[in-house]
Amino acid sequence: MVTTKSRGDAGEALALAHLKRAGLVLVERNYRVARGRGAPGGEVDLIMRDTRGTLVFVEVRTRAALAPVAAAASVDAAKQRRLRFAACHYLRRFATPPACRFDVVAIDGERLNWLVAAFDAG
Numbered sequence: 001m002v003t004t005k006s007r008g009d010a011g012e013a014l015a016l017a018h019l020k021r022a023g024l025v026l027v028e029r030n031y032r033v034a035r036g037r038g039a040p041g042g043e044v045d046l047i048m049r050d051t052r053g054t055l056v057f058v059e060v061r062t063r064a065a066l067a068p069v070a071a072a073a074s075v076d077a078a079k080q081r082r083l084r085f086a087a088c089h090y091l092r093r094f095a096t097p098p099a100c101r102f103d104v105v106a107i108d109g110e111r112l113n114w115l116v117a118a119f120d121a122g
C-alpha cells in the first residue's frame with residue numbers, strides 16, 4: 001500500500017537525484033523550524049547550492065497522477081510563507097547571506113517539473 005508519506009519520501013529522493021544530475025549540491029535535507037510565539041514554523045525539503053553559488057530552497061510536492069490538485073498548485077501562499085520563514089531562520093547563520101531563491105519540484109504521477117525561482121522572497 002502506498003501511503004502519502006511513502007509517496008512524498010520517494011518524490012523527495014527523485015527530486016534530489018534530478019537536482020544533483022543538474023549540478024546542484026545538497027547542503028541540508030528537511031530543515032525544520034518549530035512553531036512558537038506566533039511564528040508559523042516551517043520546513044524546507046532540500047537546501048541545495050547551484051553551480052553559481054546560489055543557495056536554493058526547494059519544496060518538493062508529489063501527487064498521484066489523477067490527484068484533483070496539481071503538485072505545483074498546492075504550493076499556495078500559506079505554504080510559501082512557511083518556506084520563507086524557515087529560509088530566513090536558516091540564513092541567520094551567515095554573517096553575509098548568499099544569494100538565494102525558492103524552487104519547486106512538482107511531481108505528478110511520473111512527470112517531474114522543476115520550477116526554478118517559482119516564487120520570490122517577497
